[in-house]
Amino acid sequence: MRKIMSLLSDIRQEQLLSAKEKGFSVSDEKFKEARNFFENADNVLSGIKTNDTGNELREVMTTGDFAYAIGEFVQRLVIPGYQRKVFNFEAFIKPEKTPNLMPVTRYQRRSGVDDLEYVGEKGTPRPGSVDDATKRQFQVYRWEKQYDFSMEALINDDLGYLENTAPAYGEAARRSLEKFVSRMMWNAVTQARLLALGALYQTNGRLTTARISVARMAFNQRVDARGEPITAKLDYLVYHPGLADTVAQIQNSTLVPELATNGVNVVKGTFTAIEDPYAPGVAPNLPWFAMTGWQSTGIVPFILARWEGQAGPQLWRKKSDMEPVGSLLGAGGMGNPIMGDFHTRDIEFVIQDMWGTYIDTVTDGNMFDVNGCYTSTGTAP
Numbered sequence: 001m002r003k004i005m006s007l008l009s010d011i012r013q014e015q016l017l018s019a020k021e022k023g024f025s026v027s028d029e030k031f032k033e034a035r036n037f038f039e040n041a042d043n044v045l046s047g048i049k050t051n052d053t054g055n056e057l058r059e060v061m062t063t064g065d066f067a068y069a070i071g072e073f074v075q076r077l078v079i080p081g082y083q084r085k086v087f088n089f090e091a092f093i094k095p096e097k098t099p100n101l102m103p104v105t106r107y108q109r110r111s112g113v114d115d116l117e118y119v120g121e122k123g124t125p126r127p128g129s130v131d132d133a134t135k136r137q138f139q140v141y142r143w144e145k146q147y148d149f150s151m152e153a154l155i156n157d158d159l160g161y162l163e164n165t166a167p168a169y170g171e172a173a174r175r176s177l178e179k180f181v182s183r184m185m186w187n188a189v190t191q192a193r194l195l196a197l198g199a200l201y202q203t204n205g206r207l208t209t210a211r212i213s214v215a216r217m218a219f220n221q222r223v224d225a226r227g228e229p230i231t232a233k234l235d236y237l238v239y240h241p242g243l244a245d246t247v248a249q250i251q252n253s254t255l256v257p258e259l260a261t262n263g264v265n266v267v268k269g270t271f272t273a274i275e276d277p278y279a280p281g282v283a284p285n286l287p288w289f290a291m292t293g294w295q296s297t298g299i300v301p302f303i304l305a306r307w308e309g310q311a312g313p314q315l316w317r318k319k320s321d322m323e324p325v326g327s328l329l330g331a332g333g334m335g336n337p338i339m340g341d342f343h344t345r346d347i348e349f350v351i352q353d354m355w356g357t358y359i360d361t362v363t364d365g366n367m368f369d370v371n372g373c374y375t376s377t378g379t380a381p
Contacts, residue, residue, distance in 0.1 A: 009035065078159050084171065085241075085277040087178035092236040092274070092301065094294045094368070097308040098140045103359065104305070107133035108369070111225035131225055136368065138305045140356035143176060145169075151345035154338055166315055169351040173313035177355060182278040183366075184302050184357060185238065185289045185375070190365030194375050201370065204380040207243050207288050209256045212267045215290045215374045222299075222371045232371060235293035237271050240279040240286035240378070247273045285379045292372040301372030307354040318348040 016031055098104045114128040147165075154162055184190065194202040200218040205211045215234055222232035239247055249257045251273060256263040271290075281287050294300040322339045340347040358368045367373055 078161055084175070085275070086174075087182060087276055087278065088274055089178065089181045089276075089304075091272065092238070092291050092293065093181060094300045094303045096138060096303050096305040098138070098305050098356070099308060101140055101142070101307065101354075103137045103139045106136045106138075108136050109133050112228065134225075136358065137360070138303060138356060138358045138368075140305050140307045140354050142352065142354055143173075144350055144352045145172065147349045147351075149347045149349075151338060151340050151347065154347060169315055169349070170313055173351055173353045177353065179278050180355065180357075181302070181304065182276050185276075186280050186287065187365055189363075190367055190373075191375060191377070193364050193367065193370065194373060197370060201374055203376045204378070205376055206284065206378050206381060207239065207246050207250075207286070207376070208258050209250050209253075209265055209267055210258065211376065212237070212250065212271070212290075215376075216267065216270065218374055219290070219292060230299070230371070231297055232292050232299055233297065234271050234290045234374070235296060236291045237273045238276050238279070238289040238291070239273060240281050240288065241275055241277055242281070242283050242286045243288060243378075244275060281378060285377065287378045288376050290374040294372070297372070299372040300368045302366060303357055303368050305356045310352075310354050313351060313353040316350045316352060318350075320347075 013031065013035075096104075109131075110133070111131045113130050117126060119125050147169075149162055157163060191202075200221055203211065203214065205214075212234070219232040219234050222230050224230050237247070250265070251268060253265050253268065256265050276289075279287055291301045292299045318341075320336065320339045321342050322336075324336075338347060339345065357366050358364070364370060
């Protein structure tokens with residue numbers, strides 16, 4: 001027995017020494033107390049009385065005695081994610097619906113009929129003409145992403161990290177749609193088409209009060225297919241995030257902010273500015289895009305079509321092909337969805353949305369009507 005007590009004493013000394021080497025507070029007094037404890041036990045076994053007080057020696061337990069149990073602090077926590085910017089494009093995009101996934105055709109009248117002409121006495125009026133409508137087509141496509149989780153991953157997810165991903169799927173669908181709308185304006189075909197139309201549709205200038213005024217005057221000179229003036233005005237300005245302060249200064253200044261004179265800021269309060277977080281460009285070459293409001297002018301710059309059977313994103317989960325039974329002869333029942341696939345135990349999700357736009361990407365890009373558009377690459381002072 002005394003040999004066992006000696007071994008226990010050595011083990012305890014090694015424990016204290018190991019805790020001290022790992023940085024825990026273990027005083028010399030603690031080593032002394034441990035030695036005295038086992039020496040006292042050894043003396044009792046030998047029949048030697050340790051003291052006359054009648055009290056037993058006690059060792060006080062401290063953090064150093066529990067190097068792992070209470071010496072390490074463990075906390076599992078999910079840190080909240082970033083707050084994402086939103087592209088509020090709904091103001092300038094005209095919504096449309098399609099009955100299916102095939103191209104839908106609309107016919108746009110882009111001019112009126114001939115002017116009246118003077119006819120002299122006993123004269124015969126000349127025949128008039130009517131321009132044919134312009135064919136416009138748009139189509140809806142399917143957009144999806146699939147996610148697979150193992151049964152073990154979902155069961156072991158004590159933080160709810162994977163269980164609460166449904167909102168993230170919705171954010172992904174919205175983000176994808178916003179990027180799609182952004183590409184309508186900034187894709188190469190759209191930009192090239194406006195450049196080819198000349199100064200009334202495109203400029204390379206950086207965003208200033210004077211250039212917004214130039215864009216407004218360009219809209220003011222819009223004409224139909226017969227060259228007749230039509231009502232068009234700059235209602236919306238979509239800009240790169242790096243132009244936020246420039247836009248705010250232009251919108252809030254009573255005087256022209258770029259001039260040292262007392263020139264009146266005539267564009268103040270005449271348009272709504274919308275930031276596009278996905279607009280391309282590197283400072284100082286930051287683009288901007290001006291558009292008419294389809295509600296106020298009837299000129300539709302862009303459209304966003306949806307299948308009428310699905311107004312927004314939907315989340316789908318594959319049904320489990322397993323069923324629980326009480327025994328080999330027992331009746332089956334509905335399987336728990338978390339059990340997933342019979343062979344692999346995979347749980348499968350799909351996030352799906354359906355949208356599309358004008359599909360004449362060869363000539364006009366995604367612009368439904370170029371009369372509603374004006375752009376600038378922002379590449380020149």
